[in-house]
Amino acid sequence: MQYSPENMVPFGPVHPALKEPEYFKLILEGEKIVEVIPRIGYVHRGIERAAQDRTWIKNVYLFERICGICSFAHSIAYTQAIENLLQFEIPRRARYIRLIIAELERIHSHLLWLGLVGYWTGFDTLFMWIWKDREHVLDLVETITGNRIHKSYSTISGVRRDLPDNIGEPLRKEMKYIEERSEYYKSLVSSEETLVIRTRGIGRINQDIVRKLCPVGPLLRCTGIARDVRVEDPYAAYDEIIPDVKTSNDGDIASLLLLRIEEVKESCRLVLEAFEKIPSGPVKLTAPRSVPKGEAIFHVEAPRGELFYFVRSPGGTIPDRVKIRTPTMANLLTATEMLKGHTLADVPVVLTGMDPCFGCMDRVSIVELDKSKQWAIRGEELRQFGIDWYKQRRSKT
């Protein structure tokens, strides 16, 4: 379908359905989507350039502000990359605490996404309920780290403060509560008829698309490939507390829903197990100001997938280069692949399928692939085009 301005419907950049500005040019044939051209870069802040004139410690607070939802994943990825360079062995208790906070963040991120799917299929009640339950996790995180989202809890040589001592009882209560609720949502999602017909069979991807486009995280696991950084390349305390990787194999939004609920339950189990087995001991060592020369690669299983950090130090207090590749960046091509062949009504649902976090991804972006530039179409043109397009099609068949 040759791209022409007449049948192009803009979706974004500022659109009530999308929380962050991104812009998808949808080439429609009637209501069916034929071609999707993402054009993003509206929230690009040049973080990688900014990192090059800040010291190692200051960068910790810069990188955790890349994404509002997976901020702790960014900070542990960065701090562990530097600990690699320093050949540092941080205390075991700090690694356990990092695991607990990372899993709490995964629960809060998945619940946020589940609520959004409800919102985008018009099911506001599910959105309200899930976000009501998510508050429990956020309050828990606030009692431990002092802030709901920007936890600023992990530094280069471990964790800044120990767990509050009376945290055991509320932690167990909240985890049990979240497990119960996710059990209820699991049954609701597969039984609620209006939700099922909006999500089953939508945005189907299979293994060869995945092998070609390399998505990461739940999008990869929903096609049956069990690939999780926590298991394959364990960091923090994942070598002692092994998460078991959930997969499903029909790769549509419904399976993504169930997969993420399973992961929430799995995270609850991990948090409780880590809390039972946590060793005593210090949580922080004194870290040197400067990092020896060298380069290090570190990746972490953020809620949305593999978050990749490449840090290169010239041997001083200022980094030479920090390369960050966020999971949404890898998933974007697969998402546009999922969109093809569906109707306009499915666009928000499929877009949430990959759980986009454009704040993360927008340090880099892709531009539209088409050639012709500006367009200004009026309602009548689009309608007129639709009418004679169908007339001409009918005459052909």
Added chain:
Amino acid sequence: MKVGGMISKFRKSTVITVSPDHAKETCQLIVTELPEFYHLSTITGVDDDPSITLYYHFWQGGDFLSVKTGVPKTNPVIPSLIDVLPSAILYEAEVKDLLGVIFQGNPLMDRRLLLPDNYPLEAPPPLRKEADPEKIRKMMELE
């Protein structure tokens, strides 16, 4: 490795340093030859004055495999990996925009990428050493 290149191994990631024209061949070997499913994590570009070094990071199971090549700053051109790994289109587009490396065969090369539309054309790409933010900001105000 069949391709001439220096292999250095530190901690969990192996780096194969190759000359620019062998880069594509090495990546092709990694993807096709090696049995496990190699996942292209990303392409990193670093500006070390005389040349721009590019790393192609592949992730497999526990360890990393990075193909490292250097491209002269005067004419930073290198064949693109699109036909071998379609997902590379994203990462090449990013490196092109931030460092000005041209990847032959990548459809995004002629489009302005993540930089704002009023980023001055003659200004050096932002991540280059000689790009000084104050100067660029003044240039942008003029336009």
Added chain:
Amino acid sequence: MGEMFRTAFQRPVTKDYPFGAPQVAERFRGKLDIDPVKCTGCGVCEAVCPATVITMIPVGKRKVAGREIENKRPVFDLYTCISCGQCVDDCRFGALWLTHEFELATTDKNSLVMNKALKVVV
């Protein structure tokens, strides 16, 4: 459907914040505060602050071992402060801490500039 009626009769979870008291966790990181007496003007907090909030202001002279040394005290422009608490951790003299106060909206910016530390010495 059943769940709906059960939630209908439970108490709604909306917190009546503007009217009721704000519920804040014990470790909440709010506005920065300083104890001017403990502060010795060493300047470590200025070096470590990610948001360059702190600037050291010369306050007077001090004689140490025969040499005249500038005496400096920090001034905090809390307008750009991100409440990360890095300065609190790195202050050896325990002169800084984070309060629970978060209602910082004001009509003029320099009401957020905190120069309490200057007053004591001069």
Added chain:
Amino acid sequence: MNALQIAEILLFPGLTFFVWLAFVFDWLDRKTSARMQGRVGPLLAGPHGILQPVADFFKLTSKEEIIPEYADKFVFLWGPPLFFAAPAVGTIFLPVAGLNALVFDPYDLLFILFLLAFSTLMAAMLGYASAGRYSTIAIGRLVVQYTSFEVPLIISIITPAVLAGSLSVEGIVVAQSHYWYILFAPISFAVFIIATLAELEKPPFDIPSAKTEIVAGWMTEFSARSLAYVKLTKNLSYVFLSALAVSLFLGGPSGPVLTQASTLQNLLYLIYFLVKLFAVGFGIFAIRTSLARIRIEQAASLFWTILTPLSLLQLGIVIFLR
């Protein structure tokens, strides 16, 4: 048409009463769906936020009206009041206080059917006049949805008419004085409720005004005055259709009458009518909060393949019974 009748039409059981009911329904809808979702709902305007819809209406009318450049000026300006007229006129035929309606006409049921069709036509006209891209897509969906839910709606309205043997709402209400038609035709009552959900564009059928895909659907380009009218009309048709359901299936204001004094009788009828009206209203609120939005072709298939044969079957039973 003496002064009392005009006052009755304009004031008590007529226009202002129903507009006031429309505001109360909107408040009730927002409050209950909020409570069911664990929220508090409107709180500040008036006791428990009951004046919130009224406050919204007057705030909107005071705002500046923006007319899109390509819009068809005449329809855009005069459309909303006309759109408001459709349900407003319909309310006259419904008996509220007392068993007889304000205006009696042997064939007023047909006129009500015309009014339903007219309000959807007006919605399409308004959306098309505002010439925005989102509204043109919304109009396509609106017309598809209308054509699919209209047939079961008409069939489910005809069943009580066949039962009562008369084509006027008042006739049907009178005929139901000792047993309500819901006992005989429960299926058509259910079909009627589902069709009203589709007519009012409430979830699961809020496809034409799906806020996550096409902004506010055919209402996207409306701003101050016209938006206030459109919102009020949606609430008014909400009240009108539930009142219609009450009169056709639940016997309107009829109910056990204790005294002979006519004023007390009318008061009693009014109370019965209001109780039934709010019961139907709550039913629709519950359905509205618990369902997700389905796609347009799924809605069309739901209506054509399931609801139409069902209501035909019900019509057959009723004719056979009669």
